[in-house]
Amino acid sequence: MMKPMLIRSLAVSLLTIFACTAQSPAAPQKQTILFNGKDLAGWYAYLRDTQYQDPKQVFSVADGQIRISGEDWGGLATRDSYRDYHLIVEWRWGTKTWGNREKRARDSGILVHAVGEDGAAGRTWLESIESQIIEGGSGDIILVAGKNRPSATAKVRIEGRETYWDKNGSPVTRDSGRINWWGRSPQWRDELGFRGEKDVEHLPGEWNRQEIYAAGDKITCVLNGTVVNHIYGVSHTAGKIQIQSEGAEIFIRKVELRPIEKVPSE
Secondary structure, eight states, X not given: OOOHHHHHHHHHHHHHHHHHOOOOOBOOSSOEESOOSSOOTTEXXXXXXXXXXXXXXXXXXXXXXXXXXXXXXXEEEESSOEESEEEEEEEEEEEEEOGGGTTSOOEEEEEEEEESSTTTBTTTBOEEEXXXXXXXXXXXXXXXXXXXXXXXXXXXXXXXXXXXXXXXXXXXXXSSSEEBOTTOOTTOOSOTTOXXXXXXXXXXXXXXXXXXXXXXXXXXXEETTEEEEEEBSOSOOEEEEEEEEOSEEEEEEEEEEEOOSOOOXX
């Protein structure tokens, strides 16, 4: 008879292999529901401290929603990889915040074109392009480096140390850092409940609709019907989708892919 410890070790090893193996990236031919409202079929969790095990139930499903508690740092990733899609994620903030982010801006993110080894970025996330979810900065784009550095070009304006997307701006190419959404407040502060005067993110507890159009080497981000960011010449054009746990409770009620019919104009 196999010892319980050996059984657990083999189970974790098999889960690791399964989690890291995905089909060739596919473009959706029709509406594809990634969250079925019942369970996390098609997804797997990876946490900084416990890898493929989730003893605190950071990721769970209840009442037709994914609850990401935020208690531990990590992500919930699709097992399959995708390319050339219109991604829709509907989310709202919960009330709980944790650790050194307890009194800081609620924080999460949607990682697309996520590739490579789990935890390669900061021992936590996949190498990817992030459509940021953070109070006052939802729609920022962050280049998340793993083994390699993703790169992209954007038209921007630069104010002091900050770079903002500006459709009439000058092109810059980056392989690290952040491209702020066009209306992010220059007075942004990393504090709980921060609101900027131009914010299109809804109030905490209200549902937001974040859309990502990944068309070839271009990514366009839309928040609540407003185009907030755009990059092109992106080095990564396919991969998994990963949603972050980053110190704040967040709920997800919809994750779906659609074929790209028309990318909203900048």
